[in-house]
Amino acid sequence: MRPPRPPPATRRASAERILAEFVPDAAGTARLSLLGLVTTVLAFQSDPEPLTLARLRAITGLAERRLRRDLETLRKAGLVAPAPNGRPGDPSRPIALARTPQTRRLLAAPLQAATASAEKRRRSRA
16 A cells, blocks of 8 residues: 655655755756756656657757756766767767666655655544
């Protein structure tokens, strides 16, 4: 049985707090934008069609320059990684979440928040 989901603000806050540790230079709005980009990569990386810079641009509607900058920020934080094949900077090179402790921690944040929220509700009922 799955634990109940906490309110969206709680899930977002826990993931945003962890992302702030990995990307301390990013302001609040920029962090939320980076979190949205991580979520988009997660959602589309397992599609049969590779998730490339060009496809990510079409999905998000963001300018290529901004996507490149944000993906580089996430790469330096250890959260995304280009596929090993292809030339660096090539827009047709696939992008995926990196398999790092940082990524695992960021992805676990909403579940941890849900578990803590459920535990708090359970204690308040007792």
